[in-house]
Amino acid sequence: MTEVFILDATALISGLDPNIIDRTLWTVAEVIDEIKDPRNKLRIEMAIESKTIKIGRPSATAIEKIKKTAEKSGDIVVLSETDIKILSLALDQKEAGHKVVILTDDYSVQNVASRLRIESKAYTTAGIRYEIKWELYCPSCFHSIEMRNIKRKEIFCEICGTKMKRRPYDKQKI
Ligand SMILES: [Zn+2]
CATH class of the missing domain: 3.40.50.1010 (5'-nuclease)
Known part of the structure; x- marks a missing residue:
């Protein structure tokens, strides 16, 4: 296998x-x-x-x-x-x-x-010493905000009210 x-x-x-x-x-x-x-x-x-x-x-x-x-x-x-x-x-x-x-x-x-x-x-x-930075983005209008602590709760776009999703956007050294 x-x-x-x-x-x-x-x-x-x-x-x-x-x-x-x-x-x-x-x-x-x-x-x-x-x-x-x-x-x-x-x-x-x-x-x-x-x-x-x-x-x-x-x-x-x-x-x-x-x-x-x-x-x-x-x-x-x-x-x-x-x-x-x-x-x-x-x-x-x-x-x-x-x-x-x-x-x-x-x-x-x-x-x-x-x-x-x-x-x-x-x-x-x-042993890879990086931490991912995340942002929340709106799948509808593409508004995005940085997200420091990921918690699994629903966040809605402040522009259009659509439920936002998360994506990694950068990394930082720990
Ligand atoms: Zn939006």
Whole structure:
């Protein structure tokens, strides 16, 4: 059984070096858009070009199942479309018979993964000393605010009243 690592945005924004991980690495294309640091972005793009990181497209069936699971657990409130795709990709890989580990520091991603018996690892505990900064954004008008302490509660956009979602936007050294 091949062990597959799925990388989410928090893993890649933290500056995780894909070249030092001796596993098959996968992510989804949307994650790349969330990497703002130009040097980090270049490194990730090169890793994709050299197939060190593979880009996967999750199935519609898996996306449906992840959304349902996240609705039940309440995590749907904070999960971004990218998070849902990461989880769906992991589910597809698992159902294809691979042993899957999601590398993520996102509590909600970890929570949904565990409900589907998908293993997840917080890589910050593996000696990478960065902490992710988060922002809340409005999926409707794209208004965003910095969020210092993540708590799983619903926050509504002050401009248009839509329920806001969370996304990682930067990192800071601990
Ligand atoms: Zn709004």
